Each structure stands twice: as structure tokens, then as C-alpha cells.
Amino acid sequence: SLTEIIENICANMDIIAKNKDIDFELINNEDILIKGDYDKIRRMIVILIDNAIKYTESGKVTVKLYTEKNKKVLTVEDTGIGISKYDMDRIFDRFYRADKARHREGGTGLGLSIAKWIADIHKFSLTVESVMDEGTKFTLKM
Numbered sequence: 001s002l003t004e005i006i007e008n009i010c011a012n013m014d015i016i017a018k019n020k021d022i023d024f025e026l027i028n029n030e031d032i033l034i035k036g037d038y039d040k041i042r043r044m045i046v047i048l049i050d051n052a053i054k055y056t057e058s059g060k061v062t063v064k065l066y067t068e069k070n071k072k073v074l075t076v077e078d079t080g081i082g083i084s085k086y087d088m089d090r091i092f093d094r095f096y097r098a099d100k101a102r103h104r105e106g107g108t109g110l111g112l113s114i115a116k117w118i119a120d121i122h123k124f125s126l127t128v129e130s131v132m133d134e135g136t137k138f139t140l141k142m
């Protein structure tokens with residue numbers, strides 16, 4: 001149950017978000033079931049939500065889980081620093097960190113490459129849309 005995995009992750013993230021003045025919202029109206037490797041799928045989602053909180057100073061992080069045209073869809077949207085067009089082509093590469101992120105401590109630039117790899121081996125699509133200084137949205141279709 002993807003719903004169960006996400007509820008569990010969000011219960012932990014909620015506390016971190018509150019420490020940062022981030023309004024955290026989970027929208028999920030049905031129990032969504034998928035097939036795959038439990039630990040890897042959990043890890044992939046943690047990476048996306050963790051990044052949304054990490055790259056947002058204050059504002060909103062919204063996690064949405066729904067079904068659309070026989071596909072299960074997860075979106076993780078934030079109102080954070082955003083990603084430039086240049087960086088968007090590179091963030092899924094190993095060890096890549098955007099300029100703004102490099103000034104922060106404690107990152108390796110590996111998270112998203114791992115998330116993308118986990119999506120790929122499950123034949124899920126993971127895409128990103130972003131506007132600099134406005135926010136970022138990752139969409140996972142399963």
C-alpha cells in the first residue's frame with residue numbers, strides 16, 4: 001500500500017516541516033496499491049519529500065497521491081528555491097548539486113540519482129517541473 005508507506009513517511013516529515021515554518025499537506029483519498037520493492041519505493045519517496053523540505057525555507061509542501069487514467073500518480077510539490085533550466089537537465093545525475101544547494105551543508109548530490117534509478121527499475125516515470133524562486137514539483141507515475 002503506497003498510501004500506508006506515504007502516511008508513515010509523512011508522519012515523520014511533518015515534525016521536521018513544522019520546525020521550518022512549512023505547511024505540510026498530504027492529499028490522498030483512496031488506498032493506492034502498487035507492485036514493487038517495498039524498501040526501494042519507500043527510499044525513493046523519502047528522497048523526494050526530504051528534498052522538498054530541505055530546499056524550502058518557509059511556505060508549503062504538498063504531497064498528493066491519486067489515480068489518473070489507470071496510472072497511479074504521486075506528486076511532491078514545494079514553494080522553495082526552485083531549479084534553473086540548466087540544473088533541471090542535471091539533477092538526476094550522480095553527485096550533481098545546483099549552485100544554490102552547494103552552499104548548504106550535508107548533501108552528496110546522490111539522492112535524486114538513486115530515486116531515478118529506483119523509478120527506472122520499476123518502469124515508473126519520474127519527472128520534474130520547476131520555476132526558480134517559486135517552487136518545484138516532482139511527478140512519479142506508476
Ligand code: ATP
Nearest residue numbers: 051052055082091097098101107108109110111112
Ligand atoms: P543528498 O542526496 O545527499 O541529500 P542533494 O540533496 O544535494 O544531496 P539530490 O537529492 O540528488 O542531492 O539533489 C540534487 C540537486 O537537485 C540538489 O543539490 C538541489 O540542487 C536540487 N534539488 C533537488 N530537489 C530540489 C527541490 N525540491 N527544490 C530545489 N532544488 C532541488
